Amino acid sequence: QKEVEQNSGPLSVPEGAIASLNCTYSDRGSQSFFWYRQYSGKSPELIMFIYSNGDKEDGRFTAQLNKASQYVSLLIRDSQPSDSATYLCAVNFGGSQGNLIFGKGTKLSVKP
Amino acid sequence: ETGVTQSPTHLIKTRGQQVTLRCSSQSGHNTVSWYQQALGQGPQFIFQYYREEENGRGNFPPRFSGLQFPNYSSELNVNALELDDSALYLCASSSDAGANTGELFFGEGSRLTVL
Numbered sequence: 001q002k003e004v005e006q007n008s009g010p011l012s013v014p015e016g017a018i019a020s021l022n023c024t025y026s027d028r029g030s031q032s033f034f035w036y037r038q039y040s041g042k043s044p045e046l047i048m049f050i051y052s053n054g055d056k057e058d059g060r061f062t063a064q065l066n067k068a069s070q071y072v073s074l075l076i077r078d079s080q081p082s083d084s085a086t087y088l089c090a091v092n093f094g095g096s097q098g099n100l101i102f103g104k105g106t107k108l109s110v111k112p
Numbered sequence: 113e114t115g116v117t118q119s120p121t122h123l124i125k126t127r128g129q130q131v132t133l134r135c136s137s138q139s140g141h142n143t144v145s146w147y148q149q150a151l152g153q154g155p156q157f158i159f160q161y162y163r164e165e166e167n168g169r170g171n172f173p174p175r176f177s178g179l180q181f182p183n184y185s186s187e188l189n190v191n192a193l194e195l196d197d198s199a200l201y202l203c204a205s206s207s208d209a210g211a212n213t214g215e216l217f218f219g220e221g222s223r224l225t226v227l
Contacts, residue, residue, distance in 0.1 A: 004154075034215070042220065043200075043202055043218040043219060043220050043221050044155065044202070044218050046215060046216065046217070049215060088154050088155070099145075099157045099160065099170065100155075100157060100216065101157070102147075102154030102155045102156070103154050104152070104153055104154050105154055
């Protein structure tokens with residue numbers, strides 16, 4: 001059973017702080033990893049993807065991947081109230097093309 | 113805005129009925145995936161269509177079926193609706209490269225309520 005696990009939260013951080021979101025997955029053969037943001041009542045939007053071990057930075061966002069530990073994380077620097085949303089971790093386990101397994105999401109709340 | 117449009121946005125059906133949901137993919141994208149998202153859960157993969165052929169299926173029964181048309185738009189059909197089918201149904205389009213890696217662009221979804 002291929003699974004993606006996330007802490008459901010809510011995770012509450014003050015404005016300007018670093019928010020750290022974590023995700024573990026069950027299959028060492030997993031190939032690609034995604035973070036989607038979903039505002040309440042809206043559809044998921046892709047914010048970052050990572051394929052290789054290490055860090056990948058895009059603006060205020062940094063994705064970190066450790067395949068040996070089967071762990072992927074998302075750091076949000078200088079968190080803003082507009083970052084308040086549910087963050088979904090998704091993994092392509094290499095099965096059907098484009099078949100992503102999503103975690104349940106972590107709800108992030110950034111307090112002004 | 114992803115350029116992926118879905119219709120209808122909301123609908124209510126009763127148990128046992130059938131429903132058809134529609135999706136127009138982003139320009140240049142030839143792959144469409146459908147996901148079901150129950151309240152408080154992450155999206156679950158239903159199936160994917162690539163150039164009008166089903167190209168992968170998740171753990172959903174045969175009463176969930178689909179089509180993709182030559183213009184790459186798509187339909188999701190659900191027969192014999194059950195109460196547990198109440199969910200947000202998401203369509204996601206991708207290019208060839210995106211479909212291989214999972215870079216999906218979601219529409220706003222169709223929220224189905226089954227009474």
